Amino acid sequence: MYQPVPKPLAEIAVDAGLVSRQAVVEAARRADAESIPLVVVLVREHGVDELSLVSAVRRQMRVPLADPAHVKLDPDALRELSRDLCRRLKVVPLSVAIYGRGPRLLRLGMADPTDAVAIAEVEHVTGCRVDVSLMPLSAVEEMVETGYRAFVTEVMKRAPAGGGNVRSAPSRRRQGGPDDGDVATEESPLPTTMPFHRLSDEAHLGLRLQAILDLLLEKRLITEDEYEEKVRQLMKREQGDG
DSSP states (O other): OOOOOSSOHHHHHHHTTSSOHHHHHHHHHHHHHHTOOHHHHHHHTSOOOHHHHHHHHHHHOOOOBOOGGGOOOOHHHHTTSOHHHHHHHTEEEEEEEOOTTSOOEEEEEESOTTOHHHHHHHHHHHOOEEEEEEOOHHHHHHHHHHHHHHHHHHHHHTSOSSOSOOOOOOOOOOSOOGGGOSOOOSSSOOOSSOOSOOGGGGSOHHHHHHHHHHHHHHTTSSOHHHHHHHHHHHHHHHHHHO
């Protein structure tokens, strides 16, 4: 569980000799003016070494270190936060769990686990308690892009236009009863066959595509602006081809 720390990231970086106090003041002003995390300015603008910063933070906090090479993102965790929010806050949802009747526990990868404002926003958006794991900034950013890209691909694979076998990556079962359906888990393989008849088979292609789009928007995997921009690009390409 996230615990408050006696020092903010700025003081940790200064005390570790990674950046001067004047540079930190300038970085903080830049971060406030542009509404971006301080860790981004320190690393990208002032050249603070990511691994050295991670080491300095760990010396000040009792927070676990997540190894990106061994982290497998939980699809249920990705559903909790939009990609845009993760990009803005520089966080990545790693896993989500339920213990008894209490709130869900969201394990969150962060480059700056001292960012209490970001943690509070995540808790407000998800309704989860947050358990922070420390990661380098570049690792967080890379996992956000690859994780959500893979998740969108998985959604598309699970919504085929016709029948046939479905072979997609496993995901964890949500809490629920036996009526939840044949949802794959990490311990059990996906069903090798689909039901003989599905209602979606009766719908025309346009309706099925609209259903997929609605789901992507509802789950906040894409934004309407991103959708409109993609339509504009395709229309421009089509006109060019014509």
